[in-house]
Amino acid sequence: MGAYRNENLSFSPDCNLSPSYDRRLSKHVRDNVHGNIYLDTLSLKFIDTEQFQRLRELKQLGLAHMVYPGAVHSRFEHSLGVYCLAGEAIQKLKTYQGLELGIDQFDVQTVKVAGLLHDVGHGPFSHLFEREFLPKVLNGFKWAHEEMSAKLIDHIVDEHQIDVEPEMIKRVKEMILASSEFALPKSAKEKQFLYDIVANGRNGIDVDKFDYIVRDSRACGIGCSFDFHRLMDTMRVLGDEICYRAKDYLSIHKLFATRADLFRTVYTHSKVKAVELMVVDALLKANSYLEISSSIQDPSEYWKLDDSIIKTIETAPDEELRESRDLILRIRRRNLYQFCNEYSVPKDKLEHFKNVTAQDIACSQKNGVLLKEDDIAVCNVKIDLTRGRQNPLESINFFKDYESNEKFSIPDHRISHLLPTSYQDMIVRVYSKKPELVAAVSEAFENFQLKIYGVKAQVHDTPEKKKRRI
Numbered sequence: 001m002g003a004y005r006n007e008n009l010s011f012s013p014d015c016n017l018s019p020s021y022d023r024r025l026s027k028h029v030r031d032n033v034h035g036n037i038y039l040d041t042l043s044l045k046f047i048d049t050e051q052f053q054r055l056r057e058l059k060q061l062g063l064a065h066m067v068y069p070g071a072v073h074s075r076f077e078h079s080l081g082v083y084c085l086a087g088e089a090i091q092k093l094k095t096y097q098g099l100e101l102g103i104d105q106f107d108v109q110t111v112k113v114a115g116l117l118h119d120v121g122h123g124p125f126s127h128l129f130e131r132e133f134l135p136k137v138l139n140g141f142k143w144a145h146e147e148m149s150a151k152l153i154d155h156i157v158d159e160h161q162i163d164v165e166p167e168m169i170k171r172v173k174e175m176i177l178a179s180s181e182f183a184l185p186k187s188a189k190e191k192q193f194l195y196d197i198v199a200n201g202r203n204g205i206d207v208d209k210f211d212y213i214v215r216d217s218r219a220c221g222i223g224c225s226f227d228f229h230r231l232m233d234t235m236r237v238l239g240d241e242i243c244y245r246a247k248d249y250l251s252i253h254k255l256f257a258t259r260a261d262l263f264r265t266v267y268t269h270s271k272v273k274a275v276e277l278m279v280v281d282a283l284l285k286a287n288s289y290l291e292i293s294s295s296i297q298d299p300s301e302y303w304k305l306d307d308s309i310i311k312t313i314e315t316a317p318d319e320e321l322r323e324s325r326d327l328i329l330r331i332r333r334r335n336l337y338q339f340c341n342e343y344s345v346p347k348d349k350l351e352h353f354k355n356v357t358a359q360d361i362a363c364s365q366k367n368g369v370l371l372k373e374d375d376i377a378v379c380n381v382k383i384d385l386t387r388g389r390q391n392p393l394e395s396i397n398f399f400k401d402y403e404s405n406e407k408f409s410i411p412d413h414r415i416s417h418l419l420p421t422s423y424q425d426m427i428v429r430v431y432s433k434k435p436e437l438v439a440a441v442s443e444a445f446e447n448f449q450l451k452i453y454g455v456k457a458q459v460h461d462t463p464e465k466k467k468r469r470i
Contacts, residue, residue: 015038015084026040027039031080039083046162055074058306059073059074061219079115079119082119085115085210085211087115089111090111103191110194111198114172115198118149118199120152120156122148122149136280167187178201180199191240197242209255217262244397245400248398263383270429273381274431277337278328281324289318313328335435338432338433339430340431341430341442342429347422353426355380360448366443366447375432376432387423393410397409442467
C-alpha cells in the first residue's frame with residue numbers, strides 16, 4: 001500500500017491480483033492510500049462504463065468539504081480501494097486456508113467484483129439523498145442504494161454485454177446486500193464466510209469500513225491509528241465465519257470507536273448538518289419541477305443523477321427554481337441556517353425515543369415572536385458503534401491461537417473496565433432558518449426540553465452574539 005504512513009499506521013505493499021499473476025500484463029492506477037491498485041480484465045469492463053465512471057461525480061463525504069476543504073475525494077476512488085482490499089482479504093484466506101475452505105478463482109473474482117461495485121448505486125451527497133431527501137418525498141417508502149447497486153449491475157451487464165457468469169453476478173448482488181435490511185437468501189450453503197468480506201451483516205467488520213475510515217481520516221486531516229492490516233493478516237475462518245484472535249479485541253474496538261469519532265467530528269459536524277438541511281430543502285423545492293426522485297426505480301435513468309444537480313439548480317434561470325436557487329446562493333455566501341443548540345438524549349430515555357420535529361419546537365413557544373414550523377430545522381443525530389444500543393463486539397467470534405479450532409465470544413468485562421457501557425448517542429440539534437429568529441427558536445427549544453424531561457438538558461446556553469445576529 002505504498003509508503004504512506006499515518007502516525008503509527010503503516011501500510012503493506014501494493015494490492016495484488018494474485019501471487020502468480022504477472023502485474024506487467026495488467027492495468028493499474030495509483031491510489032493515494034493503497035498505492036498501486038492492479039485491475040483485472042473483468043473489473044476493467046465494469047470500470048470503463050459511464051455508469052461506474054459516474055462515481056467520480058459523487059463526493060464520498062457529500063457536503064463535508066464545506067467544513068473540511070480536503071474532503072473532496074469521490075465514491076470512485078473509495079470503490080477502487082474496497083476492490084483492492086477485498087482482493088487482498090480473499091487472497092490471504094486462500095493462501096492460509098485455501099485447501100481447507102475450497103476457495104477457488106471464482107470465489108476470488110466474485111469478492112473483488114462485489115467490492116468494486118458495492119457503491120455503484122449510491123445517491124448524491126453521501127447518505128443525504130436516501131436518508132433525508134427521499135423519505136420526505138416517498139412518504140415512508142423505503143429505498144436503499146444497495147438495492148439500486150444490484151439493479152445497476154444487471155443494467156451494466158446487459159447494456160455493455162459483459163461476458164460474466166450469471167451465478168457470479170447473482171452472488172455479487174447477494175454480497176452487496178448482505179449487511180442491509182434487503183439482504184437476499186444466500187445461494188450457496190457453504191462458504192458463508194465470503195459474505196463477511198465486503199459488507200458484513202454479521203458483525204460489521206468489513207473492508208468497506210477499512211477503506212473509508214482511513215481514506216476519510218486522511219482527507220480531513222484527522223489522525224488514524226487503527227491498523228486494519230493487523231486484522232487482515234491474522235483473521236481466520238472457523239465454522240464458516242471469519243473470526244479474530246482474542247488478543248485483537250481492543251484493535252477491533254478501536255475500529256468501531258474510530259468510526260464513531262468520524263461520525264461525531266466530521267459526518268455530523270453541526271455546520272455540515274446545517275448545509276445538508278439547506279440542500280435537502282433546496283432539493284424538495286426543486287423536485288416537482290426537475291423530477292429529481294422520478295428515476296430511483298429505473299437504473300437506465302438513475303445513473304445520470306449525481307452531485308451536479310446543485311449546479312443545475314444554481315445556474316438555471318427558471319422561475320420555478322427560484323426558492324431552491326436562493327438557498328444554494330445562501331450556502332455559497334455562508335449565510336447558513338443558524339445552529340441554536342443541542343442536547344444529548346438521556347441514556348434512560350433512548351429506548352423509547354422518538355425523533356423530535358420542527359412542529360414539536362414550534363408548539364413549545366410561549367411568548368414573543370410567533371414561530372412557524374417552517375422557521376425551524378431539527379436534526380436528530382444518531383452515533384453508535386454500528387449496532388444501535390447493542391455492543392457490536394458481542395456478535396464477533398474469536399479464537400485463542402492457531403492450534404485451537406474453538407471459537408468463542410468475549411464479554412467486555414473480561415477485557416477492560418474502561419470500555420463503554422453504552423453504545424449509542426442520540427443528539428437533538430435545532431437550527432433557525434432565519435438569523436433574526438435564533439433567540440425565539442432557542443427559547444422554544446429550551447421550553448421543549450423542560451416539557452419533556454423536566455430540566456434543560458442542553459449543556460450550554462445559546463451565545464448572545466448568535467441571538468443578536470441579523
